[in-house]
Amino acid sequence: MRLFTVTAFYSFRALFRWLSPMPYLCFRALFPLAQLGFFALIGTYGGGQPLSFYLVGNAIGTATLTAFGVSQAVADERQQGTLSYLLAAPAPRVPIFFGRAALHVADGMINMIAALAIAVMVFGLRVPVDGIVGVVVAMLVATIAICGVGLLLGAVAYIVLDTAVLANFAMFIILLLSGANVPLAELPGVVAAIAQGIPLTRSVAAARLYVGGASFDAGIGLLLGDLALGAFQLARNTSPT
Amino acid sequence: MTAALRLARQSAWVNFQEVAVNGFLLFAVVWQPLFVGVTTMYMLRHRADFDPMYVVVGTALSGIWSTLLFAGSGAISHERWTGTLELLAASPASFFVVIGGKLAGTTIFSLGSLVLAFGIGTVLFGYPVKIAEPGWLAVSLLLAVVALWATGMFFAPLAILWRTVGRFLLVLEYPVFALSGFLFPVLLLPNWIVPITNLLPPYWAAVAMHGAASGDLDLSGLLRAWFFLLLTGGVLLVIASRLFVEVLTRARRAGTLALS
Numbered sequence: 001m002r003l004f005t006v007t008a009f010y011s012f013r014a015l016f017r018w019l020s021p022m023p024y025l026c027f028r029a030l031f032p033l034a035q036l037g038f039f040a041l042i043g044t045y046g047g048g049q050p051l052s053f054y055l056v057g058n059a060i061g062t063a064t065l066t067a068f069g070v071s072q073a074v075a076d077e078r079q080q081g082t083l084s085y086l087l088a089a090p091a092p093r094v095p096i097f098f099g100r101a102a103l104h105v106a107d108g109m110i111n112m113i114a115a116l117a118i119a120v121m122v123f124g125l126r127v128p129v130d131g132i133v134g135v136v137v138a139m140l141v142a143t144i145a146i147c148g149v150g151l152l153l154g155a156v157a158y159i160v161l162d163t164a165v166l167a168n169f170a171m172f173i174i175l176l177l178s179g180a181n182v183p184l185a186e187l188p189g190v191v192a193a194i195a196q197g198i199p200l201t202r203s204v205a206a207a208r209l210y211v212g213g214a215s216f217d218a219g220i221g222l223l224l225g226d227l228a229l230g231a232f233q234l235a236r237n238t239s240p241t
Numbered sequence: 242m243t244a245a246l247r248l249a250r251q252s253a254w255v256n257f258q259e260v261a262v263n264g265f266l267l268f269a270v271v272w273q274p275l276f277v278g279v280t281t282m283y284m285l286r287h288r289a290d291f292d293p294m295y296v297v298v299g300t301a302l303s304g305i306w307s308t309l310l311f312a313g314s315g316a317i318s319h320e321r322w323t324g325t326l327e328l329l330a331a332s333p334a335s336f337f338v339v340i341g342g343k344l345a346g347t348t349i350f351s352l353g354s355l356v357l358a359f360g361i362g363t364v365l366f367g368y369p370v371k372i373a374e375p376g377w378l379a380v381s382l383l384l385a386v387v388a389l390w391a392t393g394m395f396f397a398p399l400a401i402l403w404r405t406v407g408r409f410l411l412v413l414e415y416p417v418f419a420l421s422g423f424l425f426p427v428l429l430l431p432n433w434i435v436p437i438t439n440l441l442p443p444y445w446a447a448v449a450m451h452g453a454a455s456g457d458l459d460l461s462g463l464l465r466a467w468f469f470l471l472l473t474g475g476v477l478l479v480i481a482s483r484l485f486v487e488v489l490t491r492a493r494r495a496g497t498l499a500l501s
Contacts, residue, residue, distance in 0.1 A: 034415035039280075045425035048287035162264040169268070172276035182283040 005099070032062035036115050039181050040123060049183065052126075055119040056211050057180035060204045062115045063142040064171040066108035068164070070150025073104075075163035097151060104150065108143035127211050134210030134219055138203045141223045145199035145230030149174075179204050202226040245338050252342025253349065260350050266308055274304035274354045278361040281424050286366075293368035294454045297358045299424035302450065304354025305389055306423075306443055307414050312347040313393030314400040314410040316340050317488060321401075321497075330489050337485045340397055341390075348390045355382070373456025377463055381453045384467050385446035388474030392442050395477040398484035402491070422447045442477065445470040 036058040043054030074097065077083040086096065116135070119125040127135060149170055157163045175181060177191065178200040184192045195201055203226045206219030260266045278300035285291055317340060320326040329336055362370045372378055396410055418424065420434065421443035427435055438444045449466035452458025458466065491497075 030409075031412045031415070034412065034419070038415045038419045039284075041419060041429050042281055042284050042425050045429060046284040046287055048284060165264045165268045169272065172273065176276055176280050181280050186283055 001095075032065050032111050032115055033118055036062060036118060037122075039175075040119075043181065051123060052211060053183075053208065054181060055123055055125045056208050057178075057204050058175075059112055059115040059119050060138065060142050060200065060207050061175050061178065061180040062111045063108050063139070063146045063200065063203075064174050065111060066104045066143055066146045067150035067153060067170050068167045069104045069107065070147050071153035071157060071163045071167050074151070074154025075157040078157070078161075097154070105140075105143045105147055108146065109139055112139040112143070125211070128213050130215075131210035131213060134214075134216045135207050137216075138207040138210065138219065138223060141206075141226050141230075142200055142203035145203065145226045146174075148230035148232070149199055174198055174200050177201070197229070199226055199229045245335060248334050248338050249342030249345060252339050253346035256343040256346035257350055260312065260347050266312060266347070266350070269307040269311055270304055270351055270353045271357060273307055274300045274357055275361065277303050277424075278358055279365065282361065282366055285424075292455055293362045293366065294370055294372065295451060296424065297362045297370055298450045298454050299447070300358040300361060301355040302385070302421070302423045302443065302447055303418055304357070305348070305351040305386070306417060306421075308347060308351035308354070309344070309389050309393035310396065310410065310414055310417070313344060313396035316344055316393070316397040317401045326492070330492065336489060337482055340485070341394060344390055344393045344397070348386055348393070352386070372454050374453045377453035377460075378450060381446075381449035381463065381467070384470045385442075385450055388442035388446060388470045391474035391478040391481070394481040395484075398481060398488045401488055402484060417441065417443050420444065422451075439469070440473060442470060442473040445473060 036055070039058045039061075040051065040054045043049060044051055077086055087093075116125075116127070116139075120127065150167070153163060153166045153170060156166060160166055177187070177195040177198045179195065180200070184195050184201070187195060202222035206222040206226075209219045209222075210216070278296060281300065282293070282296050285296060286293075317326070320329055329339055332339075359370060362368045399406055400410055419430070420427065420438045421441055422438070423443070427438045427444070430438070445466050448458070449463060449470060452463055452466060
């Protein structure tokens with residue numbers, strides 16, 4: 001537990017070099033908000049779906065940024081020359097690597113709450129009071145699922161050196177295929193089937209249900225699906241190689 | 242003059258070879274525009290007046306902009322990290338010309354986004370992509386590329402003189418996509434933002450290229466866009482030339498040409 005906590009704290013702190021808060025504000029707040037505004041305005045111009053479709057989709061979609069932090073926390077070990085020590089250490093790897101994802105879950109939640117607040121205050125999104133708990137749970141599930149992707153990318157970074165490119169790939173594929181911006185029904189059959197394997201697909205759908213006024217039970221199945229997918233990716237990451 | 246051009250050409254060629262195998266810039270030129278283009282094509286095709294060329298041009302501009310933003314803001318710091326800034330500062334060759342050539346190579350590389358954007362429209366979606374004024378589009382592209390290169394030159398010293406600004410520059414990708422009207426009209430933005438967009442070279446690049454591709458702008462409208470494209474780009478280039486001098490002066494004074 002101590003190893004988990006220490007790892008979580010220091011890896012998160014080191015990632016953004018907390019001597020100055022500007023990098024954090026830029027990468028984890030401004031970027032997702034700019035992304036939300038950009039796609040929401042394209043959606044408005046396209047007129048294919050109501051504005052709330054794009055606002056909810058992209059508010060949940062800001063979770064994809066979490067994958068950068070998680071994968072980078074792992075990849076930075078290599079860049080700083082500490083990866084070999086980490087792997088050779090007798091400390092168990094699960095708390096070490098899960099610890100690196102832990103604070104990113106909280107951070108991803110903050111990102112999404114900020115994005116949702118902008119969606120409500122700037123774009124006039126209406127979230128029914130009954131749906132707030134559901135939306136928050138959808139956000140939590142989305143962040144956990146994306147952390148699974150981040151750790152998977154971190155593991156792939158043992159082989160592929162450029163983690164930033166990997167995380168960018170993951171982000172755009174998820175934004176395209178999760179239904180955040182394009183309804184799954186409009187995608188070609190094979191691509192729509194692949195989309196079902198994307199973490200976030202169900203969280204986005206569940207959040208839309210809750211914003212639309214559905215009961216909490218209505219989205220539970222969807223959220224459990226994304227949670228299972230995230231857990232599967234976490235398990236793949238921690239399996240012996 | 243001839244020597245400067247030869248230097249710029251050599252710098253451009255060396256940098257072109259370097260960026261052509263750089264994973265991150267390849268992503269910015271190829272994969273990111275692919276995702277942006279495909280997503281936007283799906284999002285805009287419901288419009289009654291949908292013109293695939295609008296998405297093609299906007300996607301190409303997004304790729305060019307992203308590439309120059311990342312390459313520009315790291316152009317000088319990359320030299321410092323690779324240990325060549327000292328050599329460049331001590332060399333009799335103009336530092337401004339060397340970095341200018343370097344970014345010119347990146348700019349040429351970024352044009353791959355344009356080819357890719359046409360591919361998205363024609364091959365992936367099967368739209369017949371029609372250019373209303375091919376000649377005017379070519380002129381607009383040329384001037385747009387020059388102005389965006391100038392913007393990259395402005396970012397290069399800025400990112401190294403003020404590190405906080407340098408970090409902020411990296412998140413200017415989406416805001417500039419939005420403020421410049423690459424993929425939706427800036428009239429969708431709040432009224433108070435619209436005058437700010439007029440100060441940005443990417444905005445005039447989008448006006449000129451969208452206008453020439455769709456035929457919505459007549460020659461006088463295009464001439465106006467070209468004028469402001471060159472004016473905004475020119476102003477940034479003049480400021481950049483002053484900042485380049487300041488970079489070397491400060492680095493020499495503080496002894497920070499090298500990292501160690």
